[in-house]
Amino acid sequence: MKYSRQRECILNNLQSRRDHPTADMVYESVREIQPNISLGTVYRNLSLLADNGQILKISTGIGPDHFDGFIEPHNHFICKECGIVIDMDFIPNENIVKKASENFEGIIESYELQFFGKCKDCLKNNN
Amino acid sequence: MKYSRQRECILNNLQSRRDHPTADMVYESVREIQPNISLGTVYRNLSLLADNGQILKISTGIGPDHFDGFIEPHNHFICKECGIVIDMDFIPNENIVKKASENFEGIIESYELQFFGKCKDCLKNNN
């Protein structure tokens, strides 16, 4: 893979923040440094970086995909009301991939654990 | 919620199969019984049924959402190559929701555990 200024900038952006931006949010952010970058390029590079394992793609089922530059093992909470993605520090004790692989014909490379419910802010706003 | 012939037919369809069809696949299937049903109605009812907890909505990150009429606790494998969704009988021993809730401000209502990798068929085709 050939170096590109744009890709580096996108990766830097994701690694320097701890929220979980959508492609469009990354685009708006990176545009402050590379004003001519296009949304298509952002999508292309987010795909490449996710395929490489340098970032995570998070499909929440609520609106567009989110992305995460923090790739140490962790899980996510997704608010069903506002769609925000929040890091969870809880990690299962069991070796989940190993156990799940036991009766499975195919190769399990990774897993994702997502929690759903209502976030602190939405709970507050409902009262 | 008022009864509707269309909604009943959609739910019946999902409960009588053990694959994980997309909205469009449900539409094609239900159309054999209700030829005049529209895709919009299928989407509307899949949403309603998922909000009710009568079916599951599965967002895989590969193409459109899938739906599942089998709602007993279980998890899913998703093939990164072909996107197929496969039931996994493995279920974690721990009370995951309880443990994850311990240090979390907000309400966790459910969780979803997804495995990613390559399915049997795609492994075969790669050789």
Add this chain to the structure above:
DNA sequence: ATTATTGCAAAAGTTTTGCATGCCG
């Protein structure tokens, strides 16, 4: 009679893609 639900079609929203141009090695 009242209100939820439908079919249809258009719109919205997200993501991908074709192509000429530019940049990296």
Add this chain to the structure above:
DNA sequence: CGGCATGCAAAACTTTTGCAATAAT
């Protein structure tokens, strides 16, 4: 120079929505 990456814009795809008509209670 050769080929991957880009910017732009159009297209593809999935999902939602407005509205008049229909069906359920």
